[in-house]
Amino acid sequence: MSPMDSAVARERALDAAEELFYARGVQAVGMDELRGASGVSLKRLYQLFPAKEQLVAAYLARRDERWRGRLAAHVARQREPRERIPAVFDWLEGWFGEAGFRGCAWINVHGELGAASALVADQVRAHKEAFRSYLTSLVDDAGLPAALAGPLFLLAEGAMVTAGITGSTEPAAEAREAARALVTAAGRDGLSRPSPAP
Amino acid sequence: MSPMDSAVARERALDAAEELFYARGVQAVGMDELRGASGVSLKRLYQLFPAKEQLVAAYLARRDERWRGRLAAHVARQREPRERIPAVFDWLEGWFGEAGFRGCAWINVHGELGAASALVADQVRAHKEAFRSYLTSLVDDAGLPAALAGPLFLLAEGAMVTAGITGSTEPAAEAREAARALVTAAGRDGLSRPSPAP
DNA sequence: TTGACGTGAGAACGAGCGTTCTCCTACGGT
DNA sequence: ACCGTAGGAGAACGCTCGTTCTCACGTCAA
Numbered sequence: 001m002s003p004m005d006s007a008v009a010r011e012r013a014l015d016a017a018e019e020l021f022y023a024r025g026v027q028a029v030g031m032d033e034l035r036g037a038s039g040v041s042l043k044r045l046y047q048l049f050p051a052k053e054q055l056v057a058a059y060l061a062r063r064d065e066r067w068r069g070r071l072a073a074h075v076a077r078q079r080e081p082r083e084r085i086p087a088v089f090d091w092l093e094g095w096f097g098e099a100g101f102r103g104c105a106w107i108n109v110h111g112e113l114g115a116a117s118a119l120v121a122d123q124v125r126a127h128k129e130a131f132r133s134y135l136t137s138l139v140d141d142a143g144l145p146a147a148l149a150g151p152l153f154l155l156a157e158g159a160m161v162t163a164g165i166t167g168s169t170e171p172a173a174e175a176r177e178a179a180r181a182l183v184t185a186a187g188r189d190g191l192s193r194p195s196p197a198p
Numbered sequence: 199m200s201p202m203d204s205a206v207a208r209e210r211a212l213d214a215a216e217e218l219f220y221a222r223g224v225q226a227v228g229m230d231e232l233r234g235a236s237g238v239s240l241k242r243l244y245q246l247f248p249a250k251e252q253l254v255a256a257y258l259a260r261r262d263e264r265w266r267g268r269l270a271a272h273v274a275r276q277r278e279p280r281e282r283i284p285a286v287f288d289w290l291e292g293w294f295g296e297a298g299f300r301g302c303a304w305i306n307v308h309g310e311l312g313a314a315s316a317l318v319a320d321q322v323r324a325h326k327e328a329f330r331s332y333l334t335s336l337v338d339d340a341g342l343p344a345a346l347a348g349p350l351f352l353l354a355e356g357a358m359v360t361a362g363i364t365g366s367t368e369p370a371a372e373a374r375e376a377a378r379a380l381v382t383a384a385g386r387d388g389l390s391r392p393s394p395a396p
Numbered sequence: 397t398t399g400a401c402g403t404g405a406g407a408a409c410g411a412g413c414g415t416t417c418t419c420c421t422a423c424g425g426t
Numbered sequence: 427a428c429c430g431t432a433g434g435a436g437a438a439c440g441c442t443c444g445t446t447c448t449c450a451c452g453t454c455a456a
Contacts, residue, residue, distance in 0.1 A: 024313050027225050041404050107359055111309025115222050151376030157359050158352030178349030185383045239434050
């Protein structure tokens with residue numbers, strides 16, 4: 001029963017961490033509260049994660065996998081490669097509208113711990129780098145100039161941060177329209193490979 | 199000597215708060231350290247600001263005034279209204295390159311305290327709203343469609359957050375080029391209206 | 397049955413926090 | 427010269443935190 005339970009306890013700890021850390025911030029949630037919410041004893045928590053910092057890192061790592069997986073799954077439903085780019089912002093819009101949405105977990109945790117924890121800062125950089133790479137692959141598949149990925153990334157980041165602050169889903173729509181305009185402009189100007197003429 | 203000194207003490211307290219809160223985060227800096235850095239006694243600190251939360255709010259308010267003042271001063275040096283929009287991103291680039299730059303203070307503090315302090319969250323919203331309004335006025339003065347302001351705002355926010363995470367100034371240049379493309383596209387056929395038939 | 401071990405519940409610890417209080421000094425108005 | 431008051435230094439208070447320790451219990455191997 002023991003090795004299996006370790007895996008279960010780990011998942012429960014990460015479930016509680018994700019819910020509480022995201023909703024209220026890392027520093028506002030103590031290890032004791034985490035124990036109460038997860039049902040995992042303090043002793044076990046500390047044998048699974050040698051310190052709170054590692055639990056935060058593990059929470060971010062698991063969330064990163066899930067977040068990018070869901071985004072990719074939604075985007076992949078678009079057959080037309082060029083339509084996959086606005087689909088990113090459609091997905092963001094749905095995310096912004098979820099109950100309990102409170103901005104990008106990585107941006108928030110970077111504001112909170114980026115200066116104090118190199119481990120956490122690295123997780124944040126890795127997540128953002130992975131997201132940017134994903135956008136680059138979408139741009140590439142659409143036959144658009146690679147230079148488009150940066151601006152699309154900035155629009156997405158701006159939308160996340162603004163939605164987190166204002167609580168509105170509208171930044172996603174704004175960003176999507178801007179992205180469409182950039183794609184059109186890039187397709188029109190000579191920088192890219194041929195685009196389907198009207 | 200007393201009323202004058204209160205003003206001086208307030209400035210010193212805010213100077214120390216700005217330096218320490220911005221560099222290391224609000225929760226990582228205690229009131230005692232603030233006293234040491236400012237030379238303002240704890241008693242005075244608490245008679246100037248009834249609680250730490252108010253000191254944080256005052257720090258953000260003063261920084262807001264300065265930040266927007268510097269930005270506006272830099273942008274106003276451009277005579278041509280349409281050139282003022284890229285000038286915003288030029289200024290951001292300079293800011294990102296400053297020693298000790300650690301991202302947008304408001305975004306960071308929102309990640310740290312946005313869930314816990316309504317006072318602070320309000321300051322953040324007010325600052326971002328003011329910045330957005332400023333961009334709207336620039337767009338307006340340039341005779342461009344008002345719908346351009348939203349995307350420009352998102353590009354700027356995305357650049358700030360990305361520069362804060364990666365430590366690079368490049369997001370400013372990326373955002374500036376994207377902004378130029380959007381301005382060109384909007385000048386060509388408008389942004390918000392349904393895309394015209396070719 | 398025994399005994400070693402892993403676990404859970406929770407107390408304990410040491411540190412740090414925001415905030416308040418004490419005490420002492422020093423000055424200004426009369 | 428005097429008292430009242432404001433201010434500075436810093437101790438004190440009550441609380442919370444991350445982390446570790448205690449101890450009693452249950453479980454399996456031999």
